[in-house]
Amino acid sequence: MNDMTPTNLSGSMPLAAPFVRVKDLRVRFVSREATVRAVNGVTFDLARGEVLCVIGESGSGKSVMMRSLLRLHPKKRTVIEGSMQVGEHDIGAVSDRVLSKLRGSTISMIFQEPMTALDPLYTIGDQIVETVRRHEGLGREAAWARALELLELVRVPSPERRLKAYPHELSGGLRQRAMIAVALSCRPSLLLADEPTTALDASVQIQVLVLLRKLQREMEMSMIFVTHDLGVAAQIADKVAVMYAGRIIEYGTVADVLNRPQHPYTRAMLASTVKDQERGVQLEAIAGSPPDLRALPDGCSFLPRCGYAKPECAVAMPPETVDARGHMARCYRVGVEGQRLAFSAPAIQPSVCTNASQLAAARAEMLGRQA
Amino acid sequence: MTQMAISPPAAASEDPRDRGGPAQPMLIVDGIRKYFPIRAGVLNRTVAEVKAVDDISFYVVKGETLGIVGESGCGKSTLARLLMHLIDRDDGHLILDGDLVGEETGVPLDGLRRALQMVFQDSYSSLNPRLPIEQSIAYGPKVQGASSKVAKAQARALMEKVGLKANLFAQRYPHELSGGQKQRVNIARALALDPRLLILDEAVSALDKSVEAQVLNLLEDLKRQLNLTYIFISHDLHVVRYISDRVLVMYLGQVVEIGPVDKIYEDPQHPYTQALLACRLSMDPEERVEAAPLAGDPPNPVNPPSGCRFHTRCPFMEDVCMSKAPSLGDVLRSSAQDHLAACHMVHPGSGHSRAPLAVRA
Numbered sequence: 001m002n003d004m005t006p007t008n009l010s011g012s013m014p015l016a017a018p019f020v021r022v023k024d025l026r027v028r029f030v031s032r033e034a035t036v037r038a039v040n041g042v043t044f045d046l047a048r049g050e051v052l053c054v055i056g057e058s059g060s061g062k063s064v065m066m067r068s069l070l071r072l073h074p075k076k077r078t079v080i081e082g083s084m085q086v087g088e089h090d091i092g093a094v095s096d097r098v099l100s101k102l103r104g105s106t107i108s109m110i111f112q113e114p115m116t117a118l119d120p121l122y123t124i125g126d127q128i129v130e131t132v133r134r135h136e137g138l139g140r141e142a143a144w145a146r147a148l149e150l151l152e153l154v155r156v157p158s159p160e161r162r163l164k165a166y167p168h169e170l171s172g173g174l175r176q177r178a179m180i181a182v183a184l185s186c187r188p189s190l191l192l193a194d195e196p197t198t199a200l201d202a203s204v205q206i207q208v209l210v211l212l213r214k215l216q217r218e219m220e221m222s223m224i225f226v227t228h229d230l231g232v233a234a235q236i237a238d239k240v241a242v243m244y245a246g247r248i249i250e251y252g253t254v255a256d257v258l259n260r261p262q263h264p265y266t267r268a269m270l271a272s273t274v275k276d277q278e279r280g281v282q283l284e285a286i287a288g289s290p291p292d293l294r295a296l297p298d299g300c301s302f303l304p305r306c307g308y309a310k311p312e313c314a315v316a317m318p319p320e321t322v323d324a325r326g327h328m329a330r331c332y333r334v335g336v337e338g339q340r341l342a343f344s345a346p347a348i349q350p351s352v353c354t355n356a357s358q359l360a361a362a363r364a365e366m367l368g369r370q371a
Numbered sequence: 372m373t374q375m376a377i378s379p380p381a382a383a384s385e386d387p388r389d390r391g392g393p394a395q396p397m398l399i400v401d402g403i404r405k406y407f408p409i410r411a412g413v414l415n416r417t418v419a420e421v422k423a424v425d426d427i428s429f430y431v432v433k434g435e436t437l438g439i440v441g442e443s444g445c446g447k448s449t450l451a452r453l454l455m456h457l458i459d460r461d462d463g464h465l466i467l468d469g470d471l472v473g474e475e476t477g478v479p480l481d482g483l484r485r486a487l488q489m490v491f492q493d494s495y496s497s498l499n500p501r502l503p504i505e506q507s508i509a510y511g512p513k514v515q516g517a518s519s520k521v522a523k524a525q526a527r528a529l530m531e532k533v534g535l536k537a538n539l540f541a542q543r544y545p546h547e548l549s550g551g552q553k554q555r556v557n558i559a560r561a562l563a564l565d566p567r568l569l570i571l572d573e574a575v576s577a578l579d580k581s582v583e584a585q586v587l588n589l590l591e592d593l594k595r596q597l598n599l600t601y602i603f604i605s606h607d608l609h610v611v612r613y614i615s616d617r618v619l620v621m622y623l624g625q626v627v628e629i630g631p632v633d634k635i636y637e638d639p640q641h642p643y644t645q646a647l648l649a650c651r652l653s654m655d656p657e658e659r660v661e662a663a664p665l666a667g668d669p670p671n672p673v674n675p676p677s678g679c680r681f682h683t684r685c686p687f688m689e690d691v692c693m694s695k696a697p698s699l700g701d702v703l704r705s706s707a708q709d710h711l712a713a714c715h716m717v718h719p720g721s722g723h724s725r726a727p728l729a730v731r732a
Contacts, residue, residue, distance in 0.1 A: 057579040057580075057581060057582075058550070058579055157667065171444075171668045172443065173668055174668065201442045201443050201606055202442075202606055202607070202608065202647070202650040202651065202652075203442055203646070203647065203650045203663070203664070203665040204442075204668065205650070205652075206650050206652070206660055206663045206664065206665075207663040207665075207666070209660075210660060210661070210662065210663050228579055228580060229580070229652070230580070230654055231651075231652030231653065231654055232652060234652065234653060234654050234655060234656045234658075234659075235652055235653075235656075235659055235660065237656070254656040255656050255657070258654060258655070258656055259655070259656075268581070269580060269581060270654070272580055272581045272583075272584035273580050273584075273609075273654070274580075274583070274584065274587065274607070274609045274610045274613045275609050275654055276609065276612065276613075277613055279612075279613060279614070279632075280591075282588050282591070283584040283587055283588055283613075284584065285581060285582075285584035285585040285587075285588055286581040286584070286585075287585075289549055289551070289582075
């Protein structure tokens with residue numbers, strides 16, 4: 001397996017010690033019926049002030065991975081292995097008391113649905129004040145002043161009035177801003193954002209993205225941003241990690257991953273995203289559906305949907321191939337040519353398959369000829 | 372009223388179900404209006420009204436896809452529900468293939484429901500959790516009088532049509548299916564009554580991008596096979612561009628712009644349409660948006676701004692915009708190729724400094 005330490009990331013990248021270090025993280029949910037392997041060995045580093053976008057379909061384990069960083073999973077049913085280092089804290093090992101201090105002050109989180117994440121019985125002001133007083137021990141008046149300042153920071157119009165408003169009295173965009181204000185109230189060093197703009201209109205989504213990026217730069221926060229929208233990633237990310245079936249299958253700078261995608265899954269995802277395709281031309285959908293996390297097969301988890309499979313794909317998960325720029329892909333078809341990753345297409349390239357049976361036939365043919 | 376000079380679309384073909392001929396629009400919406408009352412006080416009197424849909428007129432040509440876009444709260448979904456008669460309109464007419472809907476001499480309501488079907492955004496909550504999907508699909512035809520055997524056979528055929536193997540899926544319950552599969556079931560159910568017009572209300576918005584592409588391909592296939600007409604409501608402007616022939620832009624319960632998709636996307640006339648289009652995210656990390664094209668939220672529809680409803684957020688606002696509401700023009704008498712916008716800047720002599728001086732030929 002190739003080495004993925006930051007020392008082999010050459011070029012303009014700073015070589016400071018990473019702020020977040022996740023190593024071989026594995027998360028399993030155990031119940032009487034089945035064991036769901038949601039995260040299967042995720043490794044990444046995140047520098048201070050850097051934004052990592054985690055992209056994947058629903059069920060790819062992206063939210064589970066992020067929630068593990070705050071240990072938000074039910075203790076009894078979850079098995080977490082591997083190490084998660086945030087600053088000087090080992091998240092896997094710290095006591096509950098220390099963890100509750102970290103939550104909201106060092107590490108903070110924004111959720112997708114602000115209506116369910118905010119408490120409907122308390123005003124926006126109360127919720128910010130509670131966080132500030134708890135973590136920073138401010139007095140009541142100082143905390144209210146801080147709350148007002150925060151609402152101004154996230155550009156809520158007429159903030160004095162909104163402090164006294166309940167969540168249901170605000171529009172979706174304002175609610176999301178209020179949640180960002182709560183999350184930023186103690187100046188966290190790491191902000192976790194779980195699809196914070198998915199439920200918003202395009203016009204409001206762009207407002208929130210511009211705001212988040214500005215605040216992130218001003219406060220020099222590290223940010224992990226989970227989304228399934230590649231357009232959102234293009235707007236906000238420094239680095240992009242593509243997840244599939246609980247593994248990072250491609251990782252690199254946002255320009256490398258979005259403009260020079262290597263893994264067949266990333267390529268297929270980009271091709272299937274509707275962006276100015278000609279009308280009347282079929283979209284290149286990815287046939288099939290994501291694998292069942294209760295019974296993951298050996299080998300590459302994308303194999304059943306991949307148009308470029310090789311016999312060895314069925315045997316073991318491909319190792320990480322990394323180029324000089326730190327662009328990583330896990331695919332047997334990807335090699336390093338010169339300084340960059342390169343995807344070598346198979347001799348018999350299957351045409352774009354639109355349904356599962358066509359794909360199965362094409363793959364069988366290919367595996368047969370190559371075996 | 373029911374006879375209008377509208378150029379026939381290229382794609383229209385003869386269909387035995389036609390009542391008004393190929394040139395007759397599938398659906399004409401004439402001045403439809405819905406105000407929701409807000410009641411308050413001890414006597415529960417109406418103190419204000421939410422003007423959810425305020426005097427909207429448009430038509431849908433046979434065989435076309437009309438995209439409807441707008442921010443949340445602009446009345447897109449209320450409009451869809453009004454078309455389906457899921458809620459009663461306060462004013463206005465619907466003309467389905469040449470016949471008035473709901474009037475004594477026109478199409479009865481169950482006739483409308485046969486011709487018009489709807490697919491909702493939330494694929495799970497729009498299916499009955501206690502019915503196997505075969506029965507969900509067969510339910511409509513049974514209510515309309517088909518025998519249980521016929522309805523079931525038809526349901527199985529439809530499942531194959533939307534890409535679900537009937538032997539595998541017929542007896543499953545909605546919770547056993549993935550989001551994309553559930554949406555396929557919803558589409559099959561909508562097709563069970565052999566409708567002419569399908570209203571797709573954010574039908575792909577809740578799906579993953581790769582599944583979204585599968586469902587969009589399916590919709591295109593079905594449209595061709597079954598000679599369908601679509602009204603496609605979405606806030607995803609990329610998807611609307613891909614699937615629509617014409618686009619209607621709504622703002623606070625009114626139509627602000629309507630026209631063929633390429634004209635709208637390449638040469639938007641209304642500042643709101645321009646701003647909405649600028650909100651599309653580029654896939655290129657080099658092209659980042661530095662300032663949001665549209666500031667703030669839409670105003671409250673209870674007391675919409677005077678004059679042009681967009682003037683509070685419009686960069687080109689002038690005095691005339693506050694006092695006089697711009698008109699869209701006579702949509703029902705325009706051709707399907709016409710591009711209309713309700714903005715003082717496009718109407719000559721409106722009093723806006725950017726308005727064209729002479730009347731365009």
